[in-house]
Amino acid sequence: MTRVADEMPPTAASLAPGRNLTAVFVNPGLPGERFWNMVTATMQAAAQDLNVSLEVVYAERNPILMKRLASAALARATPPDYLVLVNEEQAASDLLPLADGASSHVVMLLNGLTPEEQTTHGVPGSVHPSWIASVIPDNHGAGRRMASELIDAARIYPPGETRHGLALIGDTRTPASIARNAGMLNGFAEHDVVKMTRILEARWNLPDAERLTHHYLQWAERSGLHNTLIWAANDAMAEGAVRAVEASGMQPGKDVLIAGLNWSPEGIAMVMDKRMVMSDGGHFMAGAWAMVMLRDHADDTHWAPRTVHFPMSPIHQGNVDIYGPLLIQPDWETVDFTRFRLQTMEDDYAFDPMAVLEQMKDSPAPLERQD
Missing domain, CATH: 3.40.50.2300 (Response regulator)
Known part of the structure; x- marks a missing residue:
């Protein structure tokens, strides 16, 4: 894919609708960290639904390594169609000018830019044509x-x-x-x-x-x-x-x-046995939402750059018996992430982690799915 900023606006990506996309997620965490494992797992499930070839590289909580990994992805002979970044310790904003010089588009998740960074880098689509979206939990x-x-x-x-x-x-x-x-x-x-x-x-x-x-x-x-x-x-x-x-x-x-x-299995188990009052969460699904957004961007030439804020929700004594088992042993492949795509570019995204849990709750049991 080649994009020349003066000839083709970044909102009109030259990607054939439905074709396989490539994305690199620079995971700021360490391999094996519970939260970042959950982000990656839901992102991989969504990527599979949306025909995205997803590569995950780990910055190991090192902002210098994060910049190096992202820069290396952008410098490839064939850069990824999309680069997914987390602004951990304000390390991602420096990468936006680099992405402008490549053919990749950027989706920011979980940590957006600080107000100070926004004075220089603006919002998606304003200063940097490569930056198409951010998805930020409440x-x-x-x-x-x-x-x-x-x-x-x-x-x-x-x-x-x-x-x-x-x-x-x-x-x-x-x-x-x-x-x-x-x-x-x-x-x-x-x-x-x-x-x-x-x-x-x-x-x-x-x-x-x-x-x-x-x-x-x-x-x-x-x-x-x-x-x-x-x-x-x-x-x-x-x-x-x-x-x-x-x-x-x-x-x-x-x-x-x-x-x-976090909605971690450990946290949910402690809510179930009443050692914890509640575990709020669902924000780890930001990676899955990023896959939805980049698919929509690739498939629709009328995409408008945007920041999407989505809700988080509590798991507490009133609902842990219903949703707790789904989170202790999650099966993200039971979720159809294509349901969260926009029908038209004038719509707003309805990203809601509880809607994902409802899909999981209503999905057939594993043995039933084999029939």
Whole structure:
């Protein structure tokens, strides 16, 4: 495919409708990391449905390596039709000018550009003709909802008593984390019965969260603080908090209430056994949504560059019996991701992770599918 910016607008990709597309996803994580495994798995299932040959390369949480991998893909003799990037630690924006000089189109997912970066690079289709779309989950809404559900669950504590909040955040740099943290602060600020006593950066991992929670609980005990609510920015940190609470001789879900995020099998299992109040999530489907969008871009010459914001949803005691088993052992091949394509370019995308779970719930059992 050849695109000359002066002769052919990037919205009119010279790709035969329906033909096989090539895409490279620069996964910012490490092979084997739970969340990034989930992003990749749903992306691969969607790619299969949409006739996309997907290649995944891993940046291993190294922004320099991420730039190197993306640059190498763009410099190939035959570059991929699409490059899928995550703006982890603000490393992706520097790649947009490089993509403009190649024949690849860029889809950004999960972490978009920061407001500061947008002053230079704009939005999809404005400054960089290669940048066709971003797909961003509602992290602010998820963070706020987690705080609200913790407060609702805290009615088990005596009326009128102050609840003490610990927040285990992932970082203060990535746009997704910044939005999630802001939602948490807004959610707790709406209720004067909660006092946020500590906000600690656990760097997204279980061991740091377990250690920090252990020290917090010791401090809370010395200070005479009880009725603790723990907001954890992902399920791995929530699991670390659960382990620290159990090691202290208390019962998570009763003595200490904990909320996480990711819809990970581990997190869902802890919601099922009531050690966690809830796990918000569905954002790992951003990779699948990216496959839908690039397919639509390739097949329709009237594509308009866009940023799509999509909802996240909670798995809690009210719905975990229905959806929990689907997430503990997910079979993404039961989902028909073509259903999420646009019918016309004037439509809006209806990306909803709960719609995916509904498809899985209604799909035939494996033995039935073999008939």
